[in-house]
Amino acid sequence: MLSSADLVRKDQALTSFNRWSDDLHSICGSFNPRRMDVSTDIRGEARRINACGMEFAHVSNDLDRIHRDWDDVRRDAVEHLFLIVQLEGSCGVEHTGRQSTLNVGDCILVDSTRPTTFYFGGSYSNHLSMHLPRQLMYSQGGDKFDVARKLEAFDPMAIMLRALVAKIMATPESDTHAASLRQLMFNATRQAFISEMEAAPALEALGDNAVRRLQMVDVLIDQHLTNAHLSAKWLATRVGVSIRTLQQHFQGMGMTCTTVIRDKRLRFAREKIEQIQAQRGTQTIAEVAYAAGFNDVSYFNRSFRELFACAPSDLLKTSIQKKTAL
Structure with missing residues (x-):
């Protein structure tokens, strides 16, 4: 993966700051890039890669830093855990009060619901970020993830994660083993970053x-x-x-607290619906609603439409129609 011509290029094209920023926002959400020299373009790009039914952000740049604060967190409707693999150069990461420096091959887990700052200092950096649906990651049990803990490149778990990412990027979504491979990626990430703390702070x-x-x-x-x-x-x-x-x-x-719980449950339900269509499952909308913690299907449908501007059944039908067209 680290030597792939698509991810590591000898000649990086220059991209205007505004174009690069817009691309980053469209892929990752509200992040604020800062340049070393306002008069120059950025060496690198921010692009989306879809593989095996999963989404990646391929981000390369020679910025000063990229920052995300609490206002940015609140502006984003989608919540992810970002599994980041450093491909070239290095960058500093400040997240949840912890600071790390990522070198080639290192991995780190970042939570989109927390402020984050990436430091580059004008040096070229290139990393790959896998977007993992946050609610699906947490829904499999009561485990707490040790976000912001760096896995060194030589760590066996980091080696395993890089191998899985490489396999996923080489596997089309239509592959009969794609769903199992995605689930393996989720499980491997959970195991790699499960908190080593026996209990939460008092x-x-x-x-x-x-x-x-x-x-x-x-x-x-x-x-x-x-x-x-x-x-x-x-x-x-x-x-x-x-x-x-x-x-x-x-x-x-x-x-309000009630609204936060409801919206998180709705995002979780949406991820489940998309998972159903990806795996060609037979679970009904009502079953999804109950599984997400709702006890009133009518309220679930109404709330879903208010947040996503479509009914859950419409989302499922649209996804199925797209797959049929393919």
């Missing part, structure tokens, strides 16, 4: 810091997303505050 340590409290709530929502007991009241009890205090925290972000 809740008492959060004090009155609303931001850290909301971060804990976000993890709890992901871990218990499809459980019937998940509610604002349950979350408030878990973090040791009143439901009124918790709601005030969310109001400060311009949302």
Whole structure:
């Protein structure tokens, strides 16, 4: 994979800053690039690669840095975990309070729901980012992922992940083993980055810091997303505050706890519907709704249409029609 002509090129074309930024936004969401010299174009590109039913971002540049803050996180409707493999050069990564330097072959897991800064300092860097649906990754169990932990290039898990990424990129979506290969990728990433911490930090340590409290709530929502007991009241009890205090925290972000839970469940349901069509499954929309934590199918359909501007059945039909046309 590291020597692929499509990923590592001897002559990198120059791309205008605005074009490069627009391409990055369309693929990865709200990230803010900063140049070393405002008068020059960028050496590199940001492009989408679709392979084996999975999406990648191939990002090369000689920028100063790329930053994503809390406002950028809130603007993005889609949530991913980004599995990043460094192909050329190096870059610094600051994420969840941890700092790492990625060299060729190193891997790291980044959460799109957290602020992130990539540092390049004007030196050329080239990496590949696999987009893993966040809710699907967390829905398989109560495991917590150790995001921002770097796997060195020689680490056996990093070697395995690079091999799987290379295999996925060489496998068409129509391949009979594509669905199994995707699932293997999900499972391998879970095993590679499962948290080594035996337990989450004590809740008492959060004090009155609303931001850290909301971060804990976000993890709890992901871990218990499809459980019937998940509610604002349950979350408030878990973090040791009143439901009124918790709601005030969310109001400060311009949302409510109930809305956050609902929208996360809807995104999870959408991923499940797309998974059904990819694997030609027979699960019904109602079954998806119940599996996502909804107990009212009519409410689920209405909420789904409000968030995605289409009915869940329309999404499934459209996906099936596209596959039939192919």
